[in-house]
Amino acid sequence: VWEMAWPRRPERSGIAGRWVNNFGLTLIGQGLAHALQTVTLLVAAWVAQSGGAGLFEQGRVGWFTALLVTAFCFEFVGYALHVAMHEVPLLWRFHAVHHSDTDLDVFSTYRHHPGEQIFVSLFSVPIVLALAPPASVLLAVQATRMAVNIFSHANIHVTE
Numbered sequence: 001v002w003e004m005a006w007p008r009r010p011e012r013s014g015i016a017g018r019w020v021n022n023f024g025l026t027l028i029g030q031g032l033a034h035a036l037q038t039v040t041l042l043v044a045a046w047v048a049q050s051g052g053a054g055l056f057e058q059g060r061v062g063w064f065t066a067l068l069v070t071a072f073c074f075e076f077v078g079y080a081l082h083v084a085m086h087e088v089p090l091l092w093r094f095h096a097v098h099h100s101d102t103d104l105d106v107f108s109t110y111r112h113h114p115g116e117q118i119f120v121s122l123f124s125v126p127i128v129l130a131l132a133p134p135a136s137v138l139l140a141v142q143a144t145r146m147a148v149n150i151f152s153h154a155n156i157h158v159t160e
Contacts, residue, residue, distance in 0.1 A: 025097070026110040037121040038142060042135055044128040054132020063137065070133045071141045077123050078145075085116070094119065105155040 048054040056066050085095035097113040128138065 023107070025112065026107065037117055037124065038138075040121055041124055041128050041138055041142075044125045045133060045135055045138055048129045048132035049134075052132075053129075055130060056134075057132045063134065066131070066133045066137045067140055070127075070131055070137050071144070073127050073131065074124070074141055074145065077127060078120070081120060081123060091116075091119070103155070104153060106150055106153060109149045109153040 049057055055061075056069075061069075082095075085091040094113040094116040097116070098108070098111050101108045101111050133141075
């Protein structure tokens with residue numbers, strides 16, 4: 001609604017066709033791959049906590065500290081993977097789906113090849129196994145990252 005009421009820039013192409021394509025990619029990429037990634041991360045956290053091997057299990061750190069460290073690790077690895085997806089030709093083929101959108105808006109946030117989500121999961125699970133953050137920390141980190149990504153891709157006018 002914000003994009004339609006106060007867009008940062010006008011749409012260059014038909015919104016209906018783009019949204020149908022992007023909605024399909026969202027259902028596949030986010031509905032399947034992202035949901036699978038979230039469940040996989042929660043299972044990995046449960047395994048790590050059950051075994052008592054994770055960093056947070058050993059040190060008994062507080063929730064907020066676990067949140068900050070987990071967020072930092074996910075952002076650091078996420079940035080490195082994003083750079084790799086731009087630099088490595090095979091990875092770029094997957095990531096190019098995100099950049100092939102003709103206009104940037106909230107739907108561009110979720111326009112990803114499902115293979116990209118699986119690739120990111122391969123690097124996310126070891127973080128969770130090493131840290132063993134509580135499930136609430138994982139959900140808070142994932143929700144915050146999602147909100148930031150939505151806001152950064154949205155075609156919204158923020159300031160005058």
